[in-house]
Structure formats: C-alpha cells, structure tokens
Amino acid sequence: MDHRKTRGNTTKFFKMFIDAHSHIDLLNDYKKSISNAKEENVKIVTCGTDIISNKKILKIKDSEQVRVSSSKNVGRKKNLGIEICLGIYPTEALKLSDKEIEEEIKFIKKNKEKIIAIGEIGLDLKENTKETIEKQKKNLEKFIELAKEINKPVIIHSRKAEKECIEFLEKLNYNKIVMHCFSGKFNLVKKIIENNWMLTIPTSVKNSEHFQKIIEITPIKNLLCETDSPFLHPDKKFPNEPKNVIESYKKIAEIKNISLKETEKSLEQNYTNFFK
Ligand SMILES: [Zn+2]
Numbered sequence: 001m002d003h004r005k006t007r008g009n010t011t012k013f014f015k016m017f018i019d020a021h022s023h024i025d026l027l028n029d030y031k032k033s034i035s036n037a038k039e040e041n042v043k044i045v046t047c048g049t050d051i052i053s054n055k056k057i058l059k060i061k062d063s064e065q066v067r068v069s070s071s072k073n074v075g076r077k078k079n080l081g082i083e084i085c086l087g088i089y090p091t092e093a094l095k096l097s098d099k100e101i102e103e104e105i106k107f108i109k110k111n112k113e114k115i116i117a118i119g120e121i122g123l124d125l126k127e128n129t130k131e132t133i134e135k136q137k138k139n140l141e142k143f144i145e146l147a148k149e150i151n152k153p154v155i156i157h158s159r160k161a162e163k164e165c166i167e168f169l170e171k172l173n174y175n176k177i178v179m180h181c182f183s184g185k186f187n188l189v190k191k192i193i194e195n196n197w198m199l200t201i202p203t204s205v206k207n208s209e210h211f212q213k214i215i216e217i218t219p220i221k222n223l224l225c226e227t228d229s230p231f232l233h234p235d236k237k238f239p240n241e242p243k244n245v246i247e248s249y250k251k252i253a254e255i256k257n258i259s260l261k262e263t264e265k266s267l268e269q270n271y272t273n274f275f276k
Pocket of ligand 1: 120
C-alpha cells in the first residue's frame with residue numbers, strides 16, 4: 001500500500017488501525033469522530049442502513065475526499081480516509097416495497113466505484129417474528145445477487161438468525177462474506193472459519209466472554225475489528241466512535257499473545273486481501 005515507504009532495504013510501516021464496520025452517519029458530531037479517528041490512525045469503514053443513510057454516507061465520503069486532497073499531508077491521510085458500504089438493514093428492508101428495493105439496488109450499482117462492499121444486509125429475528133423470514137431471505141438474496149454482479153464482498157447482520165443466515169448464504173454459494181458482531185454458537189463460528197469467511201470483533205469484546213472466545217478459536221487470518229459505532233461501546237457507554245476500535249486490537253493481541261504492532265499488520269493485510 002502507498003503508506004509503506006521503502007527506505008534502503010527496510011520497509012517502514014506506520015500503524016493503521018481499521019474500524020471495518022461503523023455507522024458514522026448516526027453520530028451527532030461525525031466530523032469530530034472522523035478527526036478523532038485520524039488522530040489515532042484509525043481508518044473508518046461505514047455501512048449504510050437505509051435509503052437515507054446510503055445517500056448520507058456517500059455525501060460524507062465525497063466531502064471527505066475533497067478535504068483530504070486539498071490538505072498538505074495527502075498520502076498519509078488518504079489511507080486513513082473513509083470507505084463506504086451501501087446496503088439496507090434487514091428490518092429496514094421489510095418496510096420497503098419490492099419496487100423500492102429494486103430502485104435502491106440500481107442506485108448502489110450506479111455508485112459501485114465508490115464502495116468497497118454491500119452492507120449492512122442480512123437476517124434479523126430479534127425485532128421480527130419468524131413469519132417475516134421468507135421475505136427477509138428474498139431481500140437478502142437480491143443483495144447477494146447484486147454483490148455477485150458487481151463483485152463486492154457483503155457485510156452480514158445475523159442477530160438471532162445466525163444458523164438460518166449461514167445455511168442460506170451457503171445455499172446462495174457466495175464466499176466474500178464478513179459476519180459482523182456474530183453472536184451465534186461456537187459450532188457456527190467453526191462453520192464460518194471452515195467457509196473461510198471473515199469475523200469482525202466488536203469493541204464490546206473488552207467485557208464479553210463470547211467475543212473473547214471467538215478470538216481464541218478463530219485463526220487471525222479470518223479476523224477484522226469493528227466498533228459498530230455508535231453502538232457496542234467498550235465500556236457500555238453511548239455513543240461509541242471509530243477511534244475506540246483499538247480496544248478490539250488490544251484484546252486480539254492479548255489473547256493471541258502477539259504484539260499490538262503484529263496484530264495491526266496482520267489485520268491490515270486481511271483487510272487489503274479481503275477488500276481488494
Ligand atoms: Zn452495524
């Protein structure tokens with residue numbers, strides 16, 4: 001990547017942490033959170049959740065690009081910029097007609113050069129009863145077809161529908177998958193690893209045995225970190241913000257018994273390989 005400057009025989013890295021899943025459009029002062037993230041060398045990936053949110057994050061990305069290219073230290077800051085994913089959150093998709101979903105899919109296709117993945121999409125059985133599952137699957141399938149067509153990974157939400165979600169994704173035969181904030185059983189985590197999908201570890205891992213155990217059993221090559229800002233604050237506060245992603249890195253370093261620097265390098269490599 002651009003920020004690796006070769007001097008003589010040594011390659012110099014400057015540390016870059018990546019928040020691979022956030023919703024900065026939901027933060028009251030997102031500009032402040034973006035600048036806080038830059039201070040801490042955190043790159044932000046933000047996901048759209050509905051039609052309005054998709055438009056908003058596209059605008060944030062465009063304005064951020066103008067700001068970065070007109071600033072002095074372009075090369076370094078460019079890498080710390082914002083990447084976006086467009087999608088419709090499963091419970092939001094249920095509120096839309098088939099025609100509205102088709103139109104949003106066209107909108108995403110039109111903006112495919114500006115995005116790194118399709119998300120946040122998936123299945124949710126916490127806020128919804130079983131009766132909606134077929135409709136949710138129909139919606140999810142449309143987004144997976146879109147991802148196949150434009151060749152982008154997908155960011156998957158699977159709350160209380162973890163098993164259904166994995167089985168359905170396997171049936172659709174798509175493999176560029178990030179399971180975000182995965183709360184399912186460990187036999188399902190093993191399935192994710194076998195499928196060579198990615199898992200993002202949220203900052204709430206600081207106080208969560210479940211996510212600590214996921215780190216333990218998952219090879220580092222399948223891991224990324226996330227904040228899900230403004231949610232899942234490491235100390236159960238509100239709002240969370242991307243700079244806090246370092247808490248997830250620290251837990252991975254501690255549990256895998258490697259240095260923070262090594263963790264940062266491995267996860268940056270994962271990010272580059274996965275979203276290339
Ligand atoms: Zn999210």
